[in-house]
Amino acid sequence: MIQVEDLTKRYGARTAIDRLTFHANKGEIVGFLGPNGAGKTTTMRILTGFMPPSEGSGRVAGFDLLTESLEVRKRVGYLPESVPLYPEMTVVQYLDFMAELRQIPNRADRVDEVMEMVRIDDRAESYIGNLSKGLRQRVGLAQALLHKPEVLIMDEPMDGLDPQQQKEVKALIREIGKEQTVMLSTHILAHAQELCNRVIIIAGGRIVAEDTPERLSTQIAGGGRIHLQVDGDSDGLVEALRAISGVVDVRRVASDRFEIETAPGTDGRAKIAHAVVTGGWRLLELHRDKASLEEIFLELTKDEKDAQASVALPKKSNQRST
Amino acid sequence: MRNAWTIAKREFNHYFVSPVAYAVAFTLFLVLGIIFNFNVATSTIGFFGGPPQVTQWVFGPFVTLMLFLTPGLTMRLLAEEQRTGTLELLLTAPIKEWELVTGKWLAAVAFMCVILFISAIYFVIGNAITDPGLDWGVVGSAYLGFLLLVAALMAIGVFTSSLFANQIAAFFATFAISLGLWLVGLFAPQGETGIFAEVVRYLDISGHYYDNFIRGVLDLSSTVYFVSVTVLFLFLATRVVESRRWR
Numbered sequence: 001m002i003q004v005e006d007l008t009k010r011y012g013a014r015t016a017i018d019r020l021t022f023h024a025n026k027g028e029i030v031g032f033l034g035p036n037g038a039g040k041t042t043t044m045r046i047l048t049g050f051m052p053p054s055e056g057s058g059r060v061a062g063f064d065l066l067t068e069s070l071e072v073r074k075r076v077g078y079l080p081e082s083v084p085l086y087p088e089m090t091v092v093q094y095l096d097f098m099a100e101l102r103q104i105p106n107r108a109d110r111v112d113e114v115m116e117m118v119r120i121d122d123r124a125e126s127y128i129g130n131l132s133k134g135l136r137q138r139v140g141l142a143q144a145l146l147h148k149p150e151v152l153i154m155d156e157p158m159d160g161l162d163p164q165q166q167k168e169v170k171a172l173i174r175e176i177g178k179e180q181t182v183m184l185s186t187h188i189l190a191h192a193q194e195l196c197n198r199v200i201i202i203a204g205g206r207i208v209a210e211d212t213p214e215r216l217s218t219q220i221a222g223g224g225r226i227h228l229q230v231d232g233d234s235d236g237l238v239e240a241l242r243a244i245s246g247v248v249d250v251r252r253v254a255s256d257r258f259e260i261e262t263a264p265g266t267d268g269r270a271k272i273a274h275a276v277v278t279g280g281w282r283l284l285e286l287h288r289d290k291a292s293l294e295e296i297f298l299e300l301t302k303d304e305k306d307a308q309a310s311v312a313l314p315k316k317s318n319q320r321s322t
Numbered sequence: 323m324r325n326a327w328t329i330a331k332r333e334f335n336h337y338f339v340s341p342v343a344y345a346v347a348f349t350l351f352l353v354l355g356i357i358f359n360f361n362v363a364t365s366t367i368g369f370f371g372g373p374p375q376v377t378q379w380v381f382g383p384f385v386t387l388m389l390f391l392t393p394g395l396t397m398r399l400l401a402e403e404q405r406t407g408t409l410e411l412l413l414t415a416p417i418k419e420w421e422l423v424t425g426k427w428l429a430a431v432a433f434m435c436v437i438l439f440i441s442a443i444y445f446v447i448g449n450a451i452t453d454p455g456l457d458w459g460v461v462g463s464a465y466l467g468f469l470l471l472v473a474a475l476m477a478i479g480v481f482t483s484s485l486f487a488n489q490i491a492a493f494f495a496t497f498a499i500s501l502g503l504w505l506v507g508l509f510a511p512q513g514e515t516g517i518f519a520e521v522v523r524y525l526d527i528s529g530h531y532y533d534n535f536i537r538g539v540l541d542l543s544s545t546v547y548f549v550s551v552t553v554l555f556l557f558l559a560t561r562v563v564e565s566r567r568w569r
Binding site: 045048049050051052070071073074076078080082084085086088089097098100101102103143 | 324325328329332336339340406407408409410411412413414415416417418566567
């Protein structure tokens with residue numbers, strides 16, 4: 001559905017995105033994750049036909065981004081980041097206008113339909129200028145869904161919504177993602193983790209990682225960190241734990257709490273449990289940390305920041321690495 | 323073309339939900355009314371002599387006022403869309419740039435048609451108080467020429483509005499270009515000949531109206547002039563909107 005190769009966009013001397021290659025299939029929700037200024041909005045603007053790339057090529061919904069932009073735009077729904085709307089129009093007037101621009105048959109029916117989908121139908125006659133941020137977001141979403149797009153592109157769809165509204169929008173996106181291709185950008189990692197089948201992490205205009213949220217977690221976390229809590233006396237436990245194969249490091253956090261680092265690719269929990277019990281200690285709690293997307297994100301985008309810092313302060317960065 | 327119509331409809335309606343339409347109409351009819359009233363009063367007492375020139379009474383000040391009012395009517399057309407970001411939604415919808423530009427221009431011209439329709443009241447009154455009444459051919463010619471002139475000014479306005487995200491900047495740029503075309507005739511005083519004077523006179527937007535249409539002369543070269551200016555500036559506006567994509 002979306003297939004781009006070596007997408008590059010330069011604004012004068014500044015390279016906003018640098019040779020991005022990625023794809024998104026039908027029925028997939030792909031999350032675009034990155035710090036502010038990473039190039040998410042630029043990429044989305046290219047995918048929606050708002051502007052062409054400086055270099056590279058791409059196909060969206062089966063049509064070429066450069067030569068068949070009009071056909072692409074017919075099949076893409078877009079929710080821009082700031083949700084630009086006409087404040088002096090009512091919700092229904094605005095949606096009718098957009099539906100007319102998209103030449104949708106039976107306009108009035110379809111407008112009613114999407115208003116129900118995003119649950120804005122009770123405010124149909126309100127002026128958009130009087131709506132709250134959350135409601136405006138829904139109007140923007142309704143607009144993006146009007147023409148039953150094959151590809152839905154959303155720039156920060158959760159921004160400025162309260163938790164209840166976020167829940168509703170997430171449910172809606174999941175529903176749409178079953179049939180269509182959804183691509184959304186966010187800088188809130190929990191959203192991507194929760195919603196997306198696949199996450200593309202982008203920093204400084206480059207893709208730094210791409211995988212399912214789960215695989216990204218294990219990939220980065222490696223063996224991971226195991227938390228252990230025992231009851232009462234814990235003398236000699238540290239030594240006993242260190243003796244277990246696969247255990248890299250053991251730290252005593254409190255008198256009865258331990259953090260155990262294990263080697264990548266191993267799950268030492270069974271061995272640890274066994275060692276604790278056979279050693280006569282009383283096991284209270286044992287669980288493994290899965291690295292959250294947040295940690296992965298910081299980990300991956302850290303290199304980028306270091307690289308930038310090394311340009312600005314080469315000496316300091318060298319000292320740190322030695 | 324259908325999309326241009328959709329854009330035009332929305333924009334036309336917008337004139338009436340914003341105070342701009344009423345401010346423009348108020349200014350126009352207040353000034354035109356005062357001047358018309360003065361002319362009627364002085365002509366009945368035979369102050370200036372000669373037959374009453376109802377067409378001149380109305381369209382003389384009308385055209386001058388349009389120099390100031392056109393920028394006000396066109397300044398927000400594209401500038402506002404750029405400022406608020408709604409242009410992003412329009413340009414990601416399957417519409418072509420020329421449809422957007424033409425639609426905006428069409429809305430402004432349609433709004434002026436409403437104003438022109440109301441202004442007919444002066445000619446109804448003028449016809450009633452003069453003997454043997456008005457020469458409707460001259461009136462028709464004046465209306466047609468006025469519409470062509472305003473269409474050209476509106477195209478200039480759409481063009482400058484495409485350049486800026488700031489309405490005030492668009493206002494003054496429109497005003498400057500229009501006034502420049504208005505005054506360019508000063509470089510070719512009466513009686514001067516030669517190719518330079520010819521070109522300058524042809525560029526003078528006021529001459530095409532005052533020398534021809536308002537006197538009842540339907541001049542082909544003047545018509546071509548107004549249509550050319552309109553097409554040229556709509557074309558330039560389209561290119562500017564297209565270039566936004568490449569920046």
